[in-house]
Structures are given as C-alpha cells and as structure tokens.
Amino acid sequence: MSPVQVGILAIILVFVLIISRMPVAYVMIVVGVAGYGFIISPDAALSIAASTIYNTFASYSLIVVPLFVWMGYIAYHAGISRRIYDAAYKVMGSFPGGLALATIAASAAFGAICGSTTATAATMSAVAVPEMKRFRYSRSLATSVVASSAILGVMIPPSVIFIIYGIATGQSITLLFLAGILPGLLLMLLFMITTLIMIRNNPDLAPKGPQVELKDKVRAVLSGGVEVIVIFLAVMGGLFLGYFTPTEAGAVGAASTLAVAILRRQLTWKGFLYSLRDSIRISAMIMFLVAAATVFGRFLAITNIPVTMALWAAELPIPPVAVLAVILLMYLLLGCFIDALALILLTIPIFYPVAVQLGFDPVWFGVIIVLVVGMGVITPPVGANVYVVAGIVQDTPVTSIFRGSLPYLVTIMVCIAILTMFPQIALFLPGLFAN
Secondary structure: OOHHHHHHHHHHHHHHHHHOOOOHHHHHHHHHHHHHHHHOOHHHHHHHHHHHHHHHHOOOHHHHHHHHHHHHHHHHHOOHHHHHHHHHHHHHOOOEOHHHHHHHHHHHHHHOOOOOHHHHHHHHHHHHHHHHHHOOOOHHHHHHHHHHHOOHHHHOOOOHHHHHHHHHHOOOHHHHHHHHHHHHHHHHHHHHHHHHHHHHHOHHHOOEOOOOOHHHHHHHHHHHHHHHHHHHHHHHHHHHHOOOOHHHHHHHHHHHHHHHHHHHOOOOHHHHHHHHHHHHHHHHHHHHHHHHHHHHHHHHHHHOHHHHHHHHHHOOOOOHHHHHHHHHHHHHHHHOOOOHHHHHHHHHHHHHHHHHHOOOOHHHHHHHHHHHHHHHHHOOOOOHHHHHHHHHHOOOOHHHHHHHHHHHHHHHHHHHHHHHHOOHHHHHHHHHHHO
16 A cells, blocks of 8 residues: 555544544554554654654744743633723624624624634623623523634734744744734624625614713723733734744733733633633643644545645646635535534645645635634534533523524635635735735
C-alpha cells in the first residue's frame, strides 16, 4: 500500500470517528501516530508524538493563546461586556429592532477584547436576551441574533482562530489580525441590514424600545465604549506600529483589561479566580488540539497528500474560484459535524497548499476560512453557539434558534461572496502595514 493510499484511508477513518462523536484531539493524535508508525516505524512515531506534544506546550508563540483567552474572561467577570451592551442599547434601543442591533454592535465590540465565539455567545446570552424578552421581542429572533452575531468575536481581532491559523500556516498573526477588521465590520453591517429587513417584513418580531435622552446616551458611550477603545488600541495600535510582537500584544491586552477592571473596581477576587480557572481550562483544550493536529500534520506530510492535492487542483480544467467554491462547500458540510477550531487544525494541512497553488493570497484565505468555519457554529447538528445560547436561555427550543439563524447563515455567505469579488477589503489594512 502506497503512502498516499494510507493517508486517504487515515483521513476517511478520522472523519468516521469524529462523526461517531469521539473527541477530535484524541482521534487526530491516535490516527496520526498509528499512520506514522505504519509508514516509518513505531519507534519513530512515538518519538515524533512525544517531541511534538512537548514542543507545543513549550512554544513561546503559543503563549499568546492563554493570554488572549484570559483577556476575554477578565472582561466578562469584570462586567465590561455588560457596559458595552448598555452603551449600544442606549444608543440604538429606541429604533425598531434596536435591541437586536445593539446586540450585534455589542458582540463586535466585545470581540475586540475577547477572541472567542462561544465566550461571546455566552456573554451576550446572559446580558442581551433578558432585555429583549422584557421588551417582548420574538424569542427566536432574540436567541438567534445572539448565536449568529457571536461569530464577530472571532472575526474582529484579537481572535484565537486567526492565531491558530497563523501558527499552522506560518503567516503573520499581525497581518491576519489587521485583515479581519474590515471584513468583521462588513459582517456586522450585513447582520444589521438582515435584522432590519426581517423586522420590516414582520414588525411583531421586535417592537421599539424606550426613548433615551442624548445625555444618557453620551454617558453610556463614555462609560462602556471608551474602555474598549483603549484596550483595542493598546493591542492593535502597538502591533500596527511595531512596538511589540503578537505574543507581547497578548500580555499587553490582558494587562490592559486587568488594569481597567481594577480601576473600575468591578472585578472581585472570586471573579479573578474564575477568570483564571476558565482560561486554564480553555487554553489547555486548545493547546492539546494544536499538538494533536501537528502530529496528524506530520503524518500527512510523509504521505505526500498535501502536495499531490495541490498539484491536482492546479491542473483541473476549471477556474480557481470554482475550486475555491468546492473547498468552501466542504468546509461548510464538515462544519456541521466538527468544532470550528478542530476543523481548521484538521484541514489546513490539506487545503492550504491547494489555495496557495491556485494563487490565492494566504492572508485573505485565512479570513475566508474563519468566516466559513464560523458558519458551523450556527448549523445543525453541532452548532456550538446555538447550544451555548440554549443552555443559558433554556426556555427557547434549540430548533427555534437554528431556524432563526438561517437568515444570518445566508448573510455570511453574502459576505464571503463580497470578499471573493473584492479581496482588497481584507487586504487593505495588511497592505498599509506591509508598506
């Protein structure tokens, strides 16, 4: 049996095991070690696995993951997310569907200090859904807008998925962060337009909220908006100006968020300990996923599948955009069964060489991949964000949230189409930085 045939059988086995609900990290590391041992030798496979796991957890560049994760949990436990929503709510709440629009804006703002879609979904579920219920919003709209707009948490930097993509492909994390800003704002705008269209077609979905005086709006923005801007500029401004590396930016971001929380006197000792506990739990999961994916990637490399697929795709008698469409469709289908982070780690060794061979910009491709795997968090049967929202809200059926998320799923597809036609939307800021 040739190495390519072994690799194909291993990939099929991985997807079968994942669909059968086995943990993704365990599947990748076991199949990777077994495949490597079959092609080379068992001793070499065990040596590669041991060194890869150690190097992953000892990697300096991966320190950025727990730092940005901790940054988001500090913001959550210090009540920064609630002040962000309060500011957006007072500015937009009086419009038809204003609370839903405020939720979208608050998700984007929280994404600027969080970097996790599930954390954004959990936070906005606790903060925004009760307010929308109080003003008699449709429960389907209230929950689906939270589940969908939480995707902005990984589009607008800092983003854990951008970090993992950058490490997996060797691309600059700084450029990826910059590339996500304008597409993230574009997606936020498209989500708002989608919400307004839905409410215009059915006004009963979202009645008007209360009127708020201008001085109260200004006070709310100064209270909840300024601290987000300060934290965001501390991280992205320093990166953009070259004052520090992405790893150092994680430390600056966590320190800035902690400083704001302490100055506000909103972070209790209990909340501080909870932020550490949650950050350690999530970071350990991410690091083990990265280690397992690296082992599996080493195995795929010796099978020669990535190079073979790249050359095959380049020789197909169809336009590169058509090949890209097939790749994105596969991501969409796989995203229905596999977690977004695990999906990127599993597939990047296969599809990234294909995209590069076809001439697509690797930074732009990263933005597209983050968008398309983001669709998986609101599609059944996995739909992580939907289950997070349903677990917190509890009185809204999961099927109702999935159904309400369909218009936003279409909106993400529209955003991908726009970025495909106008890639400079994603590449403009990285181009400024590079020049």
